[in-house]
Amino acid sequence: MSRQPDPSRRSEQSRQAILAAAADLCMEIGYAATTVEAIAARAGVGKQTIYRWWPSKAAVLLEYMRRIRDARLGFADTGDVRADLLAQTTAVQTLFGTNLGAVWRGLLIAAQSDDVAAGDVRAFLEVAVTEAKARLAKAQQAGELRADADLDMTVEIIFGPLYHAWLLRARPLPEAYMKDVLDLVFDGLKPGEGGTAAPQG
Known part of the structure; x- marks a missing residue:
């Protein structure tokens, strides 16, 4: 019997990919040039997936910073x-x-x-x-x-x-x-x- 994929795990993997993509882009090309479209393309997700969880690129990057802070x-x-x-x-x-x-x-x-x-x-x-x-x-x-x-x-x-x-x-x-x-x-x-x-x- 095949195991069914865990939606919560897949969701967290997508979140992690989006956070990493947003941070990497901001480091590479700067905040102003970083767009939700570019983040979505880098993370391999649709724009709607990002907007389902965050209202803006600033919110994505703040969650990235928050996770780093909380881990310290x-x-x-x-x-x-x-x-x-x-x-x-x-x-x-x-x-x-x-x-x-x-x-x-x-x-x-x-x-x-x-x-x-x-x-x-x-x-x-x-x-x-x-x-x-x-x-x-x-x-x-x-x-x-x-x-x-x-x-x-x-x-x-x-x-x-x-x-x-x-x-x-x-x-x-x-x-x-x-x-x-x-x-x-x-x-x-x-x-x-x-x-x-x-x-x-």
Whole structure:
């Protein structure tokens, strides 16, 4: 008796093929030149198959990025917040220098003119922001950071320079770029003169 094909398995194989095709095209020819038609041709599926699962190429690429993010470990917690932030931001800087950076750059550019893409990109970023704020809050409670530091603003100050330099391509980023950024930031975040430590106990 022959086994019947598993529709769910075939469906997941098609999804994987579409995600890989979208990412490969974006890396090869850029976000603007990547189209749903081209993705469908590369993946060996019909356009209607893509539109059944995603409303746009941005949505396809965001799912690709989301799967990569979810497969990785979350924000490190070694007990040294400065070291953890350096590890996290250096990993982001490294990603920006890979082909995945081209995918992310395209999505960020699309978000400037596409309200739907903008909402999806914000939701994607919110996961990373929430993880960073949770780690910073723990550092506040441990007395590593000023208790009065605004954590939303702190995240923007830490990650903002990296995004600014990368998106504007203002200058080549040295390997120690984020170490230098954090050295400057932590002069203002550490407890002591100009700030207070979180109460203990």
